[in-house]
Amino acid sequence: MELAQFLVLKQQYKPNKTEVLFIADGMPVNERYFYLKNSNIYRAVKTAYSQVFGEFKTDDEFLEFFKEMGCYFDSLTNEPIKHMPPAEQRKARQQGVESLAHRIAEMQPRLIIISLKVIEKFAREAINLSGVDMVEHIAVTPFPVKSMVNVNNCINGVVAALRTVEWDV
Template sequence: MTINIFKEMTEALNQTQQQYQPKSTKILFVEEAVNLKTFFLPQKLQCFRAIKEAFSQVFGEFKDHEDFLQFFKASGCYVEYLCQDLINRLKLPMRQKVRTESI
């Protein structure tokens, strides 16, 4: 049952990622892995907040998160996960192993 939930969540994430994937990627940002706490809330990701803040300083403020995401996509930027599995609850040695194997 739990595996099915994670599989469904991963499939939903892939659909969401595809929505914001540009036709041609010019700049690729890599996030460690999918995280349950921020699964459908990219604005909660530390990486997202840092990138949005940097873009805001250069290009001006965005109306909302969706406005930023559309600009991000139109600029040819994309965020990919190094690990497609949920690893944030693994112990550090196993987490490092999974990250290394994902490269």
């Protein structure tokens, strides 16, 4: 799948009003992606939402609910960076701050969940630069890879963050 196809797919799931913004690192370098319903972060977020809102019969039902609730999954950079050396990753993340700040300013989310601790500094810089003052809570979770501890900490972090917001469900 080409990067442009990932960006089109992401836009299809963008809600009219963003209540919850998930910020990940960069776009995928392979065929694993949140909106393709086949990535670790997708499974962890779906599990967390199931714990808070109840079970979903299908992946499509979950993604529809996710969008209807005003939830959106974005990334710090609109390019794949996982394959880059660490110094280039940091540079790409820094270059993504201003663009992310503009998107945050447009979306005006109430809750922001940063889905990778290493990007927290950059994401917070973008949040501050956005000038958005209606964010009720910012949470940072580990990315759900490498160990079940990370997976469970991600799920528990998303659950805790979701419970900080009043929902009209």
